[in-house]
Structures are given as structure tokens and as C-alpha cells.
Amino acid sequence: MFKPLDPLLHSELRLAIISILLSVEEADFVYLKEQTKSTSGNLSVQIDKLSEAGYIEVKRGFVGKRTRTVCKITRVGIKAFEEYVESLKGYLNLNK
Amino acid sequence: MFKPLDPLLHSELRLAIISILLSVEEADFVYLKEQTKSTSGNLSVQIDKLSEAGYIEVKRGFVGKRTRTVCKITRVGIKAFEEYVESLKGYLNLNK
DNA sequence: CCGTTTGGTTTATATTATAAACCGATTTAT
DNA sequence: ATAAATCGGTTTATAATATAAACCAAACGG
Numbered sequence: 020m021f022k023p024l025d026p027l028l029h030s031e032l033r034l035a036i037i038s039i040l041l042s043v044e045e046a047d048f049v050y051l052k053e054q055t056k057s058t059s060g061n062l063s064v065q066i067d068k069l070s071e072a073g074y075i076e077v078k079r080g081f082v083g084k085r086t087r088t089v090c091k092i093t094r095v096g097i098k099a100f101e102e103y104v105e106s107l108k109g110y111l112n113l114n115k
Numbered sequence: 116m117f118k119p120l121d122p123l124l125h126s127e128l129r130l131a132i133i134s135i136l137l138s139v140e141e142a143d144f145v146y147l148k149e150q151t152k153s154t155s156g157n158l159s160v161q162i163d164k165l166s167e168a169g170y171i172e173v174k175r176g177f178v179g180k181r182t183r184t185v186c187k188i189t190r191v192g193i194k195a196f197e198e199y200v201e202s203l204k205g206y207l208n209l210n211k
Numbered sequence: 212c213c214g215t216t217t218g219g220t221t222t223a224t225a226t227t228a229t230a231a232a233c234c235g236a237t238t239t240a241t
Numbered sequence: 242a243t244a245a246a247t248c249g250g251t252t253t254a255t256a257a258t259a260t261a262a263a264c265c266a267a268a269c270g271g
Binding site: 024110112 | 120
């Protein structure tokens, strides 16, 4: 009945990050920060966690002389998200 | 876009408790423990939190000589749950 | 130069979740 | 009658998480 919820995704900020990355192909740090209205520190940490889990891919590079961190969701991340949503449905009564 | 998720409901065990109470009118401690497969300690703590927030009502009584703790969701709890689900939809892409 | 902004990371702290230990009452088994 | 196990929890300690605050190097603006 209640399947466990992937703790990596069951977090407001990380879920928002994944949600954005699902709809946008690629997003950089600044864009994610704007969209999620999070602090840089929090965003940095959560991006790392998603990256270490292999849910997203992070490329650090330059645009002109400025650094730029770009994130992209992986198939692993997509899969995990889909499973998370399925599990979550067991908790919500979406079948109203 | 990303409305904040009520932290009281954005918790696996508390969400499971609420989910059960939405479908069952009343449930006692033992039943909730069985259904959620949680430990007594964890369940006790989370029931308290939901109770203190006014999301559920807790009645402690007896059945025969044994103690019995019965939980029931309140209208406040129902409202909070509905809002939580609405907010959550903004994170999931349920509009596939 | 000097102060400020950009684009972050690191470290410290507050909050949360979870488990472990405990407790009084009640059965059950001896 | 009594010791041992079970029931129905609560309390307390610990581990994990989230969040914010402090910091940093490079770039830019005056």
C-alpha cells in the first residue's frame, strides 16, 4: 500500500530542481536559483546530492570569463522521478 | 510555480497516517502501526505532531482493561491535505 | 586601485526523522 | 503466587537533513 518514497526526491528543493530539469532539457545554476527561489548554498548542496546519486549530470564550464554550472537530468533521474510519482500516488487519493 | 509544501504533511509517515485517516473515519494506534509498518516510537511522535497542529484528533481511552489510542482526521487536517496535494501537483508533471 | 557583484562552495546550526531504551499494566506459563 | 513475555505506548538519544550564514576567487564598474 505505502511504498517507500525515495528520500532523495522527497525534498522540496530537490523535487523542484528535478521538475524543472524534466521540462527544460538543461538549466544553469542561476536559472535554477531564480526558479526555485532558493539560496545559493542550499541549491549548491542539493545539486551535489542529485549529482552524486546520478540523477542529474553537472557540467562546470565557462561562458566568456564567467563560470557556469549547467545541469541536465539523466535517464536514471527520470526513472527515479517516475517511480517516486507512482509511489506517491499511493499516499494521495488522486483516484477521487 | 512551486508553492511551498506544508512540512507537516511532507513526511512519509505523517502522510501515510493522514492517508489512512482519510479513508477510514477512525483508526487506533495498533492499526496505524500495522498499516504503516512503523515503529511505535516513530508513530507516537508523528501522531503527536499531527495532533498538536490540529490535523487529527486523538482520544485515549480503554477497551476492557487495555489502553487504546484512537485517531480521527479533523476538517483542518482535510483542508491541509487538499492544499498539500494541490501544491504538490505543481512539482509533479501529472498533466502528462 | 577600491568597492561591489557574480557565481558559486564550505561550514555551522537548526530542524527532523528514527531508533533505542524504557515504562506500567496485563497476560501467559510454571 | 510469581516470573517471564506481551501490549500499548512514551521518552530520550542519535543520526540524518535542510537551511542559512559565512566565505571565496574572479570579474566588473567607477
